[in-house]
Amino acid sequence: MTDSPAAAVFAALAANGVQARFVGGCVRDAVLGLPIGDLDVCTPARPERVMALARAAGLKVVPTGIEHGTVTVVADHVPVEVTTLRRDVETDGRRAVVAFTDDWAEDAARRDLTLNALYLDPDGTVYDPIGQGLADARAGRIRFVGNAETRIREDVLRILRFFRFWARFGREPPDPVGLAACATLADRIPSLSGERVWAELAKLLVARRAAEALGAMAESGVTDRLWPGSTDVARAVAVIGLEQSLGLQADAVRRLAAMIGGAGGAEPAASRLRLSRAEADRVRRALSVAGGPAGGDPERRARIYRTGSRAYLDARILFAAAGREPADTLVHDRDVAQEWTPPRFPIGGDDVAALGVPPGPGTGRLLRLVEDAWIADDFTGDAAACRAKLAALVDQGRQQQ
Template identity: 45%
Template sequence: MTERLPAAEWTARADLAALVRALDPEAEGNCRWVGGVVRDTLLGLSPKDVDMATTLLPEETAARLKAAGIKAVPTGIAHGTVTAVVSGSPVEITTLRRDVSTDGRHATVAFSSEWQDDAARRDFTINALYADPRTLELFDYHGGRGDLAARRVRFIGEARERIREDYLRILRYFRFQARFGSLPADAEAEAAVSELAAGMKGLSRERVGWELMTLLALPNPAPTVRRMAELGVLAQVLPEAQVAGLEALTTHESALGIAPDALRRLAALLPADPPLTDQVAARLRLSVAQRKRLACAAARDGGVLDARAMAYRLGMTEAQDRLLLAGEAVAPLNGWDVPIFPLKGGAIVARGVTAGPEVARLLKAVESRWVAEGFPDQTRVSALLDEALAEG
């Protein structure tokens, strides 16, 4: 019995139908939907991206798109990828490939006309699923459909061979395990990632950082991160990690209904040590803004926290980080806007104080009292200034 992909919102898109007509006007079967879009649709999820595989060479793909009035961008032409710019969302179209050689980071590929060749070079069985764009017939060369139903993340072919082709697949394995997998995990996969974990040392820091942050952004990554630690994988990419901190944070987030935040969870994995945290952020190639936020979270001291005072001093996001990492509630910040200090230096000068350091001292003194009193109104600020002037 022929199995078909269930109809979904994206399968009815007119722009995708036009794309198929442009590439395969004679219905010869030279293109298929592939990978995540097929996998997610089978799971009843809304796919993030739509990708296509084709027997056409990239130059022919681009020529057919151009002839149909569809913009073609050579985003990865050396590896056979052309991006079709259609109205719904861009579609990456990649010529079928087979690996010629690999070095653990990069692969030398050759174009192929065989769908089985293309499926064999992919990482996991659940990512090697194809669907005919017209009939939605499914093509499964490695048992991915059964693995998907069983929530099993399994390498295609021999797990160690797949990993040696690209050591980043170790981190991808855990990301897919956290998103799609169940326990017990595939024994061969776990043995392989543990045995070959040291091979990740040659990966680019950007690739490692992206995989880690994407994993941490998932709804509940803590059990998977714990397993990474047990198998010796986490120590290879984040030796500073303390998994208990992440487990505590995700439990607290769940209890409060707080949405996942990868950077906050990274902060939970790391000790409250700003210099160490900054080293990690630099190693993972985080942005300047991310590094500043991570450093702020690392500066937590475990003392009594005043939610609104922290939000005023540090920023709303930074205050939320500190509160959640401490196991505190963020309710005092809900619906609250950080106020602007209503006193300016000119108002102090108007009271007879000479412009200069004394004005700055008075501003700081009044502001500190204003924050401590819970941000009272202008009348109280004027009274606080009176008191500061009298004391001065």
């Protein structure tokens, strides 16, 4: 926050008498001594004036959300979002019509949570217009600004943000007033875009207190509104515990797969959340790949070869999370999945053609038979051995004709 990019933005504004302060997450994280992510700045100056002053100082300007008063000023290749102070004129639960203001308290009053309604001068002076944000941030209290139901009706996504911020920062039990408001308005969650829901849920799922937050969401009826079909919060909580016991990095997509109630729920959930193609494919595989215990390392390697190491480990963890197997049996699965690199099948279609087999479906059938035998032999056969097996199959087929 004191580096040259931010300093350049503040200097461009201050040189013309424009006041500006850091706002929101970067202030909260600075107060808590956490690493700073995105830099957000607010000012009473209108976006047109911000752009003119920034350009006059030689800085690049991108009007990223000018209708809401936001422009991105780029200094030394670092983006700094600068937003004009605002008040809400009209809201519909998904988006707001805003009017610009020069009142810092009005801007603070429209924010979601008290710990996000903090402002910071470049000299280090913290401003807390609500009068609760600084104490709440330091105490790990997650509370809505003003009336909880009013804040949620302005933007229903704030239900998920309440639980997400509690999962990350909360040190006290969830605020009962906030919980009650989330429960009352949970039926509005389907009105949100899937992208927004998944963006919040993905962050929540890897937060420090994700398991407890999911439990509170389930009790409030929130998880039942995330996508069509059932949810399995207990299995997701179990997966969180298994990942921790195995020393695995928190994985939002694996935890999401665990939340989905069975393989049949993969498509509705992926469609509702607008998952990327890779995310949706991983969820499908995690829920469809057989996760039963392997008989030994050759079978483990065979299954990893056919499904991929990540899909194999996902399925095994979900299988254990359903209470079908002790968690300690997964340690060796983890080690094999992480340490063994599947080899490449050493022959292909050219080898079949070299034996005089005409192109067609028979080529694939022969290669699959040889590959199955190669896998059954624990991948020990080299190219010569596989070609010998292939030649034997071709001879056998000709003798049977």
